[in-house]
Amino acid sequence: MSTPPPLHFPDVMTQTFRLCFSNIRAFFDLALIPTIISVALMLGLRLLSDGPASPSTMGLVKLLDLIPTAMFAVAWYRWLLLGPPQASVVAGLGWSARETGFLREFLVIFGLPIVIMGIFLTQMPDDMIVLTPNDVRALPPEVRALGILVPFAFVGALIGMRLSFGLAAPAVDETWRASMAWRYSKGNAMVSLGTVFVVTVIGMIGELILAGLALAIVRSIVGPGSGFGAALILSLILATISYFKLALVAATQAVIFRQLTGWRPGEALRPPPA
Numbered sequence: 001m002s003t004p005p006p007l008h009f010p011d012v013m014t015q016t017f018r019l020c021f022s023n024i025r026a027f028f029d030l031a032l033i034p035t036i037i038s039v040a041l042m043l044g045l046r047l048l049s050d051g052p053a054s055p056s057t058m059g060l061v062k063l064l065d066l067i068p069t070a071m072f073a074v075a076w077y078r079w080l081l082l083g084p085p086q087a088s089v090v091a092g093l094g095w096s097a098r099e100t101g102f103l104r105e106f107l108v109i110f111g112l113p114i115v116i117m118g119i120f121l122t123q124m125p126d127d128m129i130v131l132t133p134n135d136v137r138a139l140p141p142e143v144r145a146l147g148i149l150v151p152f153a154f155v156g157a158l159i160g161m162r163l164s165f166g167l168a169a170p171a172v173d174e175t176w177r178a179s180m181a182w183r184y185s186k187g188n189a190m191v192s193l194g195t196v197f198v199v200t201v202i203g204m205i206g207e208l209i210l211a212g213l214a215l216a217i218v219r220s221i222v223g224p225g226s227g228f229g230a231a232l233i234l235s236l237i238l239a240t241i242s243y244f245k246l247a248l249v250a251a252t253q254a255v256i257f258r259q260l261t262g263w264r265p266g267e268a269l270r271p272p273p274a
Helices: 009-022 024-048 055-064 066-081 097-123 133-138 141-171 178-184 189-222 228-261
Strands: none
Touching (some): 009 024, 009 189, 024 066, 066 097, 097 178, 141 189, 141 228, 189 228
8 A cells, every 4th residue: 555645735736837837838839729629619609599599509519619628638738747759739630549538537527517517508598698696586496496406516526626637647548547536635635626626716717807808808909899700809819718727727637646646657657545
């Protein structure tokens, strides 16, 4: 039985931001094609929707967006863990067992929140995407009754955050199961969960602020009713911001994966705690 090395919150946070900002050029290279695919999905939704998109349609687009997300995440993990020349500076040109493994692990650890969110989206009225308190009170009783699922989604998301460092494993061709992440994080559960949670929250706040600024700047330059051109520019900016948020979270996961498993290129993983 091996003793898991202790994770230190400040150390993981420092390494996360250092990795991201010291590899900013690689980020833009790796995110380019996935960003274009994500923007194409968003604009396709805009063109195909007659008026505002329904919640269920937006949910479907988000589900399809997992494909370019997997392409970027796998390439980013490999860049952070392997570096050049083993890691490519191009992502999104193909699909391999690494992306399949990433998606499989992602759906295993975050499957419960995704299913619950899907239930909500399929039951929501088509004209309600952002709900106010008055909108919630106006929902049908059977939809409001689904609120009992919210705590389960929250708990599922927290457990997924604890296990999410294992998403880096398929990117470096390691055989992995979610149960292994549970064992490797034994004794470090709160730091493993907490760092991913905090970085996710920081990324979400930063995304909201930057998205608001981008929206204001684009509207001030091209005007509020400028049509498809403004939508394209804004979509590119918003997608890039979203991918940088993903890069921050993935960097945290890569740091935790390397520290808890003792991963090194070409070496076997440290045995997990019993």
